[in-house]
Amino acid sequence: MTQDTSLRFREFKMPDVGEGLTEAEILKWYVQPGDTVTDGQVVCEVETAKAAVELPIPYDGVVHELRFEEGTTVDVGTSIITIDVAPGSGDAPAAAAPAAEVPEPAEPAAPQGRQPVLVGYGVAESSTKRRPRKGAAVPAVPGAAGAAAAPPAAAPAPEQYAAAAIQAEMNGHTGGAAPAARPLAKPPVRKLAKDLGIDLATIVPTGPEGTVTRDDVHAAAQAATAPAPVAPVAEPVSAAPAAAAPVAVPAGARETRIPIKGVRKVTAAAMVGSAFTAPHVTEFITLDVTRTMKLVDELKADKDMAGLRVNPLLLIAKALLVAIKRNPAVNAAWDEANQEIVQKHYVNLGIAAATPRGLIVPNIKDAHDKTLPELAQALGELVATAREGKTTPAAMQGGTVTITNVGVFGVDTGTPILNPGESAILAVGAIKLQPWVHKGKVKPRQVTTLALSFDHRLVDGELGSKVLADVAAILEQPKRLITWA
Structure with missing residues (x-):
């Protein structure tokens, strides 16, 4: 019996992470094809016109395909990564063919009971005017996916994307399973908890609508071990030495041109x-x-x-x-x-x-x-x-x-x-x-x-x-x- 690949392979689309922005640049991938990922794990960092933001994946599974290379600017609503949520259950479809899109669930009938939309899951309330596409998707791993045989599937409207994201959040992102008791927290807070070895599920949230905050994580770490260090007050930030790596200049070059973006x-x-x-x-x-x-x-x-x-x-x-x-x-x-x-x-x-x-x-x-x-x-x-x-x-x-x-x-x-x-x-x-x-x-x-x-x-x-x-x-x-x- 052939498994429905539309249920096995899930597409994660570029979300609108900042009030109606139409595109974002993929700065860094934290995963590669074949890596195992869990619900809430940060998989990439993107830069919008306003800030750099880490994106968490809303699925458990194995990375099947990265659809774009680092440095690529991608329209909001475009699929950027494919996740195999049932690895080992059968042969995967050819990588050159885009995985089937996840059926979009119907818009919830009423807003009551909806969980808060966190970074990486929601879009702005009003739809935005999309810019023309900059070109076809480029596989992030040369040789792994080959040339794309067809362009990516048309992105759903922002309202549809929001509905799908909210429904996936409520269903635990497992294709209709019972809602998981997953604590609400923004990606930086999840990373902080991971770095400190704190289980978010053990923390009593004090943020809006039951969201775990940085202070909650620090308090839990202090109770578990020693007092957590408080972020030091410093002067306004200068360029961070670790991140501000100098641009490589070829020998004999008289000019360097740096794209103005972000x-x-x-x-x-x-x-x-x-x-x-x-x-x-x-x-x-x-x-x-x-x-x-x-x-x-x-x-x-x-x-x-x-x-x-x-x-x-x-x-x-x-x-x-x-x-x-x-x-x-x-x-x-x-x-x-x-x-x-x-x-x-x-x-x-x-x-x-x-x-x-x-x-x-x-x-x-x-x-x-x-x-x-x-x-x-x-x-x-x-x-x-x-x-x-x-x-x-x-x-x-x-x-x-x-x-x-x-x-x-x-x-x-x-x-x-x-x-x-x-x-x-x-x-x-x-x-x-x-x-x-x-x-x-x-x-x-x-x-x-x-x-x-x-x-x-x-x-x-x-x-x-x-x-x-x-x-x-x-x-x-x-x-x-x-x-x-």
């Missing part, structure tokens, strides 16, 4: 749009931060900050948040379509990070509500995630004000460009020991320069000056963090 392409377009849309004004102030540096040293020894790395960026971020509280009109956005100024009553604090893939600006949600230890924790997680190249598109959306620390490169100051949609950005220069007049005498003091760029449609010179002056006043006399807060 994060760098979108960032460049956004910066050009910001520079020529929002009228920028930049103001500068040089100040003595010796007392702030002393406070940093004191906080490092404070038991309430145990396990957290305290540095000047933490206090600069807190000073900016206090200055915004004193001058709330600076925290706004310009709505050109409706001809309105949108006043924000929350602060999503962006931290500019230079990574090998380009500049990104993840932000700390509701930073205005966080205590100093909470802000330190959030900064540490944000920087650690950016260094790993795992910042999600959601983490870079909704920012209101940004800090960029050019001082880590030894630069004194600069004229930062606004992050699109935001009203202000604070650049922090290098902190250096310099001669300074203090109490009527010239003494060596810790000195830095701050630069505040703002959208002059929203922020006039008086308001911008007040904000910058308040930040400087707090850093000169950090006790104002208490008296002004």
